[in-house]
Amino acid sequence: MRDVAVVGFAQRQMLGFDGSPTCVELLVPVFKELYEQTGWTRKDVGFWCSGSSDYLAGRSFSFVQAVDAIGVIPPVNESHVEMDLAWAMYEAWIKIQTGEVDTALVYAFGKSSAGVLRRTLALQLEPYTMTPLWPDTVSLAGLQARAGIDAGLWDERAMAEVANRSLTDAEKNEYAVRKGGSSVEELLARPMYADPLRKHDCSPVTDGVAALVLAAGDRAREVRERPAWLTGISHYVDPMGMGVRDLTRSPSAQRAGAALDLGGVEVAELHAPFSHQELILRAELGLGADVAINPSGGALASNPMFSGGGIRVGEAAQRIWSGEADKTLAHATSGPALQQNLVCTLEASTEGARI
Amino acid sequence: MSRTLSAPVTVAFDYTRSTGPVVGRFLSGLRDGVVVGGRTSAGQVVVPPLEFDPVTHEATTEFVEVSSVGTVTSWTWVPEPVKDQPFDRPFAFALVTLDGADVPLLHALDVASPAEVTTGMRVRVRWAAERVGHINDIACFEPLAPGETETAAPAAAAGQPVTGVVTTVSLDYQYAASPEESLFYRGLNEGRIMGQRCPTCQKVYVPPRSACPSDGTPTVEEVELAQTGTITTFCVVNVPFLGQKITPPYVSAYVLLDGADIALLHLILGVPAEEVRMGMRVKAVWKPRDEWAYSLENIDHFAPTGDPDADFDTYKHHL
Numbered sequence A: 001m002r003d004v005a006v007v008g009f010a011q012r013q014m015l016g017f018d019g020s021p022t023c024v025e026l027l028v029p030v031f032k033e034l035y036e037q038t039g040w041t042r043k044d045v046g047f048w049c050s051g052s053s054d055y056l057a058g059r060s061f062s063f064v065q066a067v068d069a070i071g072v073i074p075p076v077n078e079s080h081v082e083m084d085l086a087w088a089m090y091e092a093w094i095k096i097q098t099g100e101v102d103t104a105l106v107y108a109f110g111k112s113s114a115g116v117l118r119r120t121l122a123l124q125l126e127p128y129t130m131t132p133l134w135p136d137t138v139s140l141a142g143l144q145a146r147a148g149i150d151a152g153l154w155d156e157r158a159m160a161e162v163a164n165r166s167l168t169d170a171e172k173n174e175y176a177v178r179k180g181g182s183s184v185e186e187l188l189a190r191p192m193y194a195d196p197l198r199k200h201d202c203s204p205v206t207d208g209v210a211a212l213v214l215a216a217g218d219r220a221r222e223v224r225e226r227p228a229w230l231t232g233i234s235h236y237v238d239p240m241g242m243g244v245r246d247l248t249r250s251p252s253a254q255r256a257g258a259a260l261d262l263g264g265v266e267v268a269e270l271h272a273p274f275s276h277q278e279l280i281l282r283a284e285l286g287l288g289a290d291v292a293i294n295p296s297g298g299a300l301a302s303n304p305m306f307s308g309g310g311i312r313v314g315e316a317a318q319r320i321w322s323g324e325a326d327k328t329l330a331h332a333t334s335g336p337a338l339q340q341n342l343v344c345t346l347e348a349s350t351e352g353a354r355i
Numbered sequence B: 001m002s003r004t005l006s007a008p009v010t011v012a013f014d015y016t017r018s019t020g021p022v023v024g025r026f027l028s029g030l031r032d033g034v035v036v037g038g039r040t041s042a043g044q045v046v047v048p049p050l051e052f053d054p055v056t057h058e059a060t061t062e063f064v065e066v067s068s069v070g071t072v073t074s075w076t077w078v079p080e081p082v083k084d085q086p087f088d089r090p091f092a093f094a095l096v097t098l099d100g101a102d103v104p105l106l107h108a109l110d111v112a113s114p115a116e117v118t119t120g121m122r123v124r125v126r127w128a129a130e131r132v133g134h135i136n137d138i139a140c141f142e143p144l145a146p147g148e149t150e151t152a153a154p155a156a157a158a159g160q161p162v163t164g165v166v167t168t169v170s171l172d173y174q175y176a177a178s179p180e181e182s183l184f185y186r187g188l189n190e191g192r193i194m195g196q197r198c199p200t201c202q203k204v205y206v207p208p209r210s211a212c213p214s215d216g217t218p219t220v221e222e223v224e225l226a227q228t229g230t231i232t233t234f235c236v237v238n239v240p241f242l243g244q245k246i247t248p249p250y251v252s253a254y255v256l257l258d259g260a261d262i263a264l265l266h267l268i269l270g271v272p273a274e275e276v277r278m279g280m281r282v283k284a285v286w287k288p289r290d291e292w293a294y295s296l297e298n299i300d301h302f303a304p305t306g307d308p309d310a311d312f313d314t315y316k317h318h319l
């Protein structure tokens, strides 16, 4: 296996973006930032891969229009996933492993505010017996939260603690759209929204884009003194039907984590769009009390669709570049109630890599 | 004022799906007023039945009729229902394990407030008045009072097994143009055709784009285009289709406006279809001013100018 590192990361997150659903306007400055970070031009990028969804954009082939932000003369090596940025990164990682390219720039975009996000996402569901009921994202998360409360695995206080810590940490994140912790008591005093969820238990509807740069071996060392080497990457999926899943668990997250060496992880960026989901992930990944969870504020502070998972990778990589940590974990989710999960480890050294 | 123009848009279509023998069996059951589950290799009864066993991956072949009464295993309140949910007023979504089944089914629960729901409460199916072989043949669940039992479904005309299902999708968006597209549409509302020039390669794009697709540079310099141009290629539309506004045959053509580097697709009128040709010089014909909006339809069509055809060399790089 080739050594591949994350060497670039840029993002934009906002509550409502005054521009087109293809987000070309947002991607151009993000790419510019990445050329500055890497010292590259677009011609140094061996492979491009994007993540987005036409349902979110409300127009077909929205990713084709987004390619304008790259510039395609001479022609570029390009692909797309109807998934989060983290999965686009996975495709790019595979591409680099083939030896065909040494570098990749992966990006993702989504204008969640264009439609009714929690409704649009019902199109991800089993189409015969679920989508026709239009169960919205918040409701499905609510069923999951209740299942855990009834089973005695967590309570409203534990959920509020997650939200309070996220909103407090988000104060240091210039991109967070919701920030400002108060106290667990104050959060618990707020009205119930979608019982058993309060609004702060649910991630905000966020527009935005994000991009990551990957490079192999010496190409990575040219860019960063401490590249964030991808020493493990794994993803699994749970069944589509909500009934056959134990909603208090996420077996796919557990399996993804078990495939990696999570010993020594200092910081974990978990993609948990609902507060109780962080509790599930923490248990499934076996993260101890000494692991700092979501110092960026996480998805409860802002959750741009199709970028939110990849942003976790970028945040985790930044802690390696800065020397703050030697080993970090990033997690991305997709689908209803933690159905699909990707986990990766990032390290300052490639020793002990599982891939 | 917002930087960009925006407008509501609805994307609507029907998905027509074949159901296969397992989902079809379940939906046929609903139409006939019974709930059918499938037995897995582990002996569990799953509702709706799974097409393939989660362990052996064998096709499900054993079906079991379960009760229309069951127990709530989880629920959530829906304070702000979205379009097409089972109710347009607040309600609960619930996971209900029907008697005789081992895993829960997702559906709506008709209660007036979250205070009326508890995990473990007994509920029963409320059947839809008309049943067609669709998950909405179950209108919802409703609380079962102590002493009450399941109610038989109103009789249904037994029919052929259900083999297909249509799911109607209708999504509402507030569509926002990019700042560059907004420039273009504002121009049209003033009778002007606006483009932008790429500072790197000097190409002029119409409609303007947020970045030059050749080199990725943001396009910044605004350029007003001529209203005359050259047909670079065209097709004669002979086929009638739904929503067509003009009776065929008519000509749809790429018009390269003078000074532009990309052609616009528009309608050619004022000339018999068989006389339209590559290189023909045309000009924009606008609708009456009081019909203008933020739309390319302000230009009713392009019509021949009567000038001699353009030399092939003047447009060969734009084909």
Ligand SMILES: [Zn+2]
Pocket (backbone or CB within 6 Å): B198, B199, B200, B201, B202, B203, B212, B213, B214, B215, B216, B217
């Ligand atoms: Zn250019």
